[in-house]
Amino acid sequence: MPEPLLSLTGVHTHIGQYHILQGVDFTVPDKGVTVLLGRNGAGKTTTMRTIMGLWQASRGTIRFAGRDITALDTPAIAREGIAFVPENMGIFTDLTVQENMILAATGSAPDSARLDWIFSLFPPIKTFWNLSAGNLSGGQKQMLSVARAIVEPRRLILIDEPTKGLAPAIVKAMIGALRELKRSDTTILLVEQNFAMARAVGDTVAVMDDGRIVHTGEMAALAADPALQERLMGLSLETQP
C-alpha cells in the first residue's frame, strides 16, 4: 500500500483552556480529494489550522511526504509544498488581484503559462486582474483564494469550506475547478459541509465529531449508505438541503 501524502497520528490541540482536537488520526492519500466532514464545532477547521502550524499540536504527530512537520512553523510548512485556503478566504483586500497572486508566487511574478491555466479555471481573475480585491464579490474572492493557492504547483492544498455562503452557480463553478485540479494530480484536503460538493469531488472521506475522527473510508461508500450517514452525522446527507 503506498505511503499517504499526509498522516495525522494522535493529534491533540489546545486553544487556551479548551481541548479541541482529542487524538485525531487519519491519512490523506497522494493525489485525489479527501473530504473532512462533520457538524459545526467538530474540529475540522482546527485540524486544518493545526496541519498548517497556525495552531500548534500539543501532542501527536503530523507527517507530510515522509517528514515530521509537527514542530515546524507555518512558513516552513508552506515551503514544504502545502497551500492553505482558509475559511475566511484570507484575501488581502487592500491589494489588487494581481498583487495577491504575486505574493503567492515564489518569484517576482507568476509563471505565464500557469496563469493562463488559472484564468481558464477562474475567468474573473483575469477580468479583474488590476482591480482592488476588496471590490470583488464573495464568490470572486473565493476564486481568488483558490487561484492564489495554485499559482504554483503544490503537493497538497488545504481548502476550508470553499462554498460557504456562495450562490449555487458559484458552487457549481467551484466543483468544476476542483475536478480540473484533481485531473492535474493535485492532492486536496477539503473541509466541506455541502454534501453535493463533497460527493462530487471527494475520493476518500474522514468524518469528525467532538475532536476525533469517527469514520474514514471511500466517499462512494458513504454516499451510498444513508444509514451510515445517519449514524455518523445525525442526518442522512441525502436529505440535506
Add this chain to the structure above:
Amino acid sequence: MTDLAIAPRIERPSLGQRLEKAAPLLLVPVLAVIGLVAIGNPSTWLTLTVAGLAMGMMIFIMASGMTVVFGLMDIINFGHGAFISVGAFVGFTALAWFSGLTAMPGVMPSLLAVFLAIMIAMAATGAMGYAFERVIVRPVYGSHLKQILVTMGGLIVVQQLIHVIWGPAEIYLARPQSLRGAFIFGEAAIERYRIVAVLIGLALFVAMRLILSRTKVGLLVRAGVENKEMVEALGYRIRRLFIVVFMVGSALAGLGGVMWGLYQETITAHMGSEIMILVFIVVIIGGLGSVEGCFIGALLVGLMANYTAFLAPKVALVSNIGLMVTVLMWRPQGLYPVVKAK
C-alpha cells in the same frame, strides 16, 4: 476548462463612495484657504504656509515609521521619541566631523555634510531599533499595556544614556551657513531650510509610496498590516519583516531627529518625547497604519500649528488637539483607516 459560465460582475464604488475616499485630500487646501481668509495678508500667509508645510513634512518623517510599525506589528511604541533624540545627537556629532564641508562656500558642500550626517544618524538609529526590537519589544508582542510600560521605560533609559554620552545640557546645533537665510518672494520670506525640509519630506513620501506599491517587500508590508497569518501561510517569515520594518521606522525617526534638530537649532535628550505628542496626533488623525493618512495628517498639523501660532498664540497648543477631535468626529478610525482581517 470548467463550465464557469459566470458573468463577471463587480461591486463598483458609487460616486459618493469615491468622493468620500478622496475627501481627506481636500483637507489641506481647504485649511490653507481658511488660513488665507483668516490671516488676510497673502505674504504673511505664504510664509506661514511654507513654514507649516515644512513642519508637517518633518513630523511626517518622524511619524511615518511609527504608523507602519503600528499597522504591521500592532506595537504601540512610546519609545519612538528616543530614536528622534538619538538621531539628532548622532547627527550633531557627525556634522561636527564634517565641519570642513559646512564651512565651504556654496550650498552643495553643506548639503553633502547634512546628507552624510543624516546617513550616519539613520544607520545608528536603525541599529538601535534592531536592539530595541529584540530586547524590549519582542517579549511584549500582543500586550498593549505591557508595550506602553516597557517602551516608556526604554525611552527613559535612552534619554539617560544621552545624558551620559553628550551631557545633560541643551546643545546648540548650528545649521550650516549656506542653509540659513531666506528667499524673498514679494513681501514673503521663505527660509531656505524649510524648502529643503519640504523637498526631503516629499521625496520620502514618494519613495515610501513606490516601495509599498511597486516592490514585493512593500506588498508584503501592506498584506501583513491586513492579515499577518495569511502572509505566513504563503511561506513568508513575518517576524523577519517585523525586524526590518522596525529598523526602517527607527532610522526614519533618526532622520526626522536630525531634520528637527537643525530646524530648532537646539537639541535635548527630551526633544523626542516632546515632539511625540504631535507625532501621536498625526498617526491617529491619519488612521493607525496608513502612510497616506499620516502624510495628510502631518501637513494638517503643521499648517494648523503655524496659523494658530500667528492668529491666536494662546490656543496654539490646543489647536491640534481640536483638529484631532474634529477629524475623529468625522472619521472615528482616522482619515484612511487600515483594514484588518477579523
